[in-house]
Amino acid sequence: MFCRTMTALAVLSLLGSTHLAHAADKPTDPQIAHIAYTAGIIDVEAAKLAIAKSKNKDVVAFARDMVRDHDAVNTQALALVKKLKVTPEDNDTSRSLVKAATVERAKLDKFDGAAFDKAYVTNEVAYHKQVNGALETLLIPSAKNAELKSLLETGLKIFQGHEQHAEHVAAGLK
Amino acid sequence: MVLQLKAWISVVLIMGLGSIAARAETIRVTIEKMVFTPAVITAKVGDRIEWINKDIVDHTATVKGRWDVVISSGKAVTLQLERAESVDFYCRFHPNMKGRVTVTP
Ligand SMILES: [Cu+2]
Numbered sequence: 001m002f003c004r005t006m007t008a009l010a011v012l013s014l015l016g017s018t019h020l021a022h023a024a025d026k027p028t029d030p031q032i033a034h035i036a037y038t039a040g041i042i043d044v045e046a047a048k049l050a051i052a053k054s055k056n057k058d059v060v061a062f063a064r065d066m067v068r069d070h071d072a073v074n075t076q077a078l079a080l081v082k083k084l085k086v087t088p089e090d091n092d093t094s095r096s097l098v099k100a101a102t103v104e105r106a107k108l109d110k111f112d113g114a115a116f117d118k119a120y121v122t123n124e125v126a127y128h129k130q131v132n133g134a135l136e137t138l139l140i141p142s143a144k145n146a147e148l149k150s151l152l153e154t155g156l157k158i159f160q161g162h163e164q165h166a167e168h169v170a171a172g173l174k
Numbered sequence: 175m176v177l178q179l180k181a182w183i184s185v186v187l188i189m190g191l192g193s194i195a196a197r198a199e200t201i202r203v204t205i206e207k208m209v210f211t212p213a214v215i216t217a218k219v220g221d222r223i224e225w226i227n228k229d230i231v232d233h234t235a236t237v238k239g240r241w242d243v244v245i246s247s248g249k250a251v252t253l254q255l256e257r258a259e260s261v262d263f264y265c266r267f268h269p270n271m272k273g274r275v276t277v278t279p
Binding site: 073075076153154157160161162164168 | 230231268269270
């Protein structure tokens with residue numbers, strides 16, 4: 001069962017990155033803002049599920065960190081788009097992120113206890129990897145506005161921290 | 175009254191001794207864009223580190239099993255160094271943030 005989940009995850013993240021690469025015909029700043037914001041919301045939603053379901057204190061603490069950090073970054077992103085008078089624009093990459101997250105959530109919902117913890121944390125590692133890859137190779141290089149670029153760069157460092165944190169939590173579950 | 179006076183005298187004494195022994199310093203460490211600056215700190219026992227978090231997210235300065243300072247976004251927290259030691263610290267929330275502090279007697 002776990003193996004199948006892992007394969008599905010791998011395929012999913014592969015699809016995700018292919019899709020992100022396809023949209024590489026340079027997303028515009030309004031699209032980039034939308035993608036970054038959506039990616040944050042997805043992680044907050046997954047974290048809220050973990051806070052509700054998990055009984056592992058490291059997993060719950062990690063999930064709380066995700067809610068706090070991603071909310072903080074998204075609040076900053078909203079303030080910035082308002083200041084720049086940019087309206088975030090929905091796009092194929094955002095839609096594919098949401099679609100993949102819906103599938104992942106349905107899957108996570110079926111797990112309980114240690115199996116849930118493992119599935120959630122494993123996905124957090126994979127998800128942050130995917131989003132960080134997209135930030136590094138696509139979103140940051142494409143961003144035109146300097147302030148947006150700078151926020152994305154800080155975001156990348158924060159999310160790289162999350163990726164390592166998730167890896168630590170995953171190692172602790174074994 | 176007598177007790178209060180005694181307490182006051184001892185405070186004065188401690189302060190007096192402190193200033194004779196060594197003037198404790200406060201070392202400022204700024205956290206900005208996920209980086210501790212300076213990341214390599216040298217200090218003496220009794221010195222303080224003032225952690226200033228200029229980021230939009232909370233951070234910690236943690237030495238496993240020794241100390242754990244949580245520095246909220248936009249806040250500053252002071253830590254007194256009580257032991258001579260050389261230790262690596264990191265942020266519990268973002269383990270990619272690291273530093274080292276060496277405390278000499
Ligand atoms: Cu941190």
